[in-house]
Amino acid sequence: MKEAARLRGWTISDVGPSFWIAAERASVTSRTLDIGEVVLIGETVAGSATLDGRIDNIDDACLDLTRKVWGRYVAVFLTREGRLSGVFRDPSGAIDCVVSRRGSAWLIASDTPDWLVDGHEHSGLSWGAVANVLRDPITLSTADLLQGWKTVYPGALHLPDGRNRTVWSPVQAARRSTSIATDDLRETVDEAVAGLTRRRSSLLVEVSGGLDSAIMAASLRASVFEGQVLWLNTHGPYPESDERAYATAVADALGVQLTILSRSARDLANGLALEHPRSFRPSLNRLDAAYDALQAELCEAYGVEGVLTGKGGDVAFLQTATSSILADELRDRGWAALLGRTAPVLARRMRRSAWRNMRVAIASARRPREYSPSANALLHPDIRGAESLPHPWLVDMDGVGPGKRQQIVGFASNLGLHSPSRRSERAELLHPALSQPVMEVVLATPSYGLTRGGHDRLLAREAFADRLPQALVHRRSKAELGGYYGRVVAANIDRLRPHLLEGHLARQGLIDRDQVEAALQVEHLIWQGGYLELMMLALVESWTKAWLR
Secondary structure, eight states: OHHHHHHTTOEEEEOSSSOEEEESSOEEEEEEETTEEEEEEEEEEEOSSOOOTTOOSHHHHHHHHHHHEEEEEEEEEEOTTSOEEEEEEOTTOOSOOEEEEETTEEEEESSOOHHHHTTSOOOOBOHHHHHHHHHOGGGGGGOOOBTTOEEOOTTEEEOTTSOEEESOOHHHHHHHOOOOOHHHHHHHHHHHHHHHHTTOSEEEEEOOSSHHHHHHHHHHHHSOOOSEEEEEEEEOSSGGGOOHHHHHHHHHHHTOOEEEEEOOGGGGGGSOOOOOOOOSSOOGGGSSHHHHHHHHHHHHHHTOOEEEOOTTHHHHTTOOOOTHHHHHHHHHHGGGGGGSSHHHHHHHHHTSOHHHHHHHHHHHHHSOOOOOOOOOTTBOHHHHTSOOOOOGGGSOOTTOOHHHHHHHHHHHHHGGGGSOOTTTTTSEEEOGGGSHHHHHHHHHSOHHHHTTTTOTTHHHHHHTTTTSOHHHHTOOOOOOOHHHHHHHHHHTHHHHHHHHHTSHHHHTTOBOHHHHHHHSSHHHHHHHOOHHHHHHHHHHHHHHHHHHO
16 A cells, blocks of 8 residues: 555655655654654644643643644654554644554545555445435534544544544634734734745635635735735626626735636536545535636646635624624623614614514523524435434533524534545645634634624724725625526536436435425426535435445
8 A cells, every 4th residue: 555655656754663654745744742753744834832742641732732833734643652642633624534443553544545445445335424414414524424434523632442532622712702803803814824825836816706705815915925826706607696896896906917717607517516536525615516627727727736715704704694693792791782783783684673683682692502404305204304413513512602603503514615626636725714723713702793793794894994995895795606506406407317316315215206306396496496405415426426336
């Protein structure tokens, strides 16, 4: 296996007499601690202090890592004798990590190259885990979908006995509850952008026309990045997917040249790919296949090493209007919160009375609801009604208000944005809004602080107002791509029918064939929607076929 990896161009690093690492586009560094050796695989950004080598236990060593280093990495801990003592995955989850043990041999991997999969006994799919993902797609990033392989979830330490132990979690960050000023938020985002891009010589920067991508583009422009940059805007053939006016305004404000590419109606048929490579889990980044292919071609043509996005910003900076924001303020400020501006602001945004918002907020402040995934009518009733295993980040949320709980759910859902795709084969996907420093800062800031009393991402707008066009700063609408994805499904109905109705999910009894067949009608898509559920089923089906073909 080691020689096979070397022959395929992977960089081999020997760590001790019986431990080796094969890396592709990832650095490998090691540091000596009192407890043994820590090997960091990936990219790290060091803070002002260095790791404490005198720490005498692995849990404190992982905690020290989260306080002094951040980035995109997996840490492997070895004892002084060279044996594995634990594997830690950084809180951002940017690099996947699964562990398999066969006797005395350990395999720790982030991907499934042929030299690894073909040389390792494959025990089959875990259909129970697949069913759980279909019930609750948020669990996709942490599910153990292949038998014999166990996922190390972000912020967790995996021990040799097979247990995952939480070291860092969004709940811990949220419980700190310390507000942040606009200057501090801008500085944190600037540092995250600079840290993720500093090792690249060429970037593709998404300028969608939305606030979040504009913030990241402005932070890059304000940094000392000296490499080549392709500032990119893509738009579809329909008004709801055309943001050129705002994207151009952003480019003008930043003083950069914007490259605008059009996606035609003919691209709809290519927007849904029904093939999937073998990987540890289905990749959400492959859902929009046409966009994925387009960026992959650009990365190849321009030698791009990183794609900078604003994805996750709607969660980090709080875009959604919800009465839970008022509930959080009630928990912290008491009844005085009802006399402030949050209730009327949310009433305008949600288009319902302030009194109704107050009633809902009071109830949820007293007893925050536990997270429960939305029911998927396309699943078999036995699967749909079964109890789901929650995402590890969504357990033990006592003491956290309903608004913060929703934000944590959003961060857990966005872990799927790190998944591999055609463009990630050519360049790293960089999401500063989902980096550890940004997550920690915004989670600790109350929801009503991030929204300045219920407004759409108002703290972030104020923090970057002097860098962005005023038309964007004051804009309250947002592009809606739901209609575009609906058209993608409609253009692929004839391909989806056999793919789903005659596929492995149907054979395993995981889907309701009658409901799926009814949903695969243009009239149903127009009046009732459900296209995102269909796209998710198609993605999982494609992934299962990759392993079972």
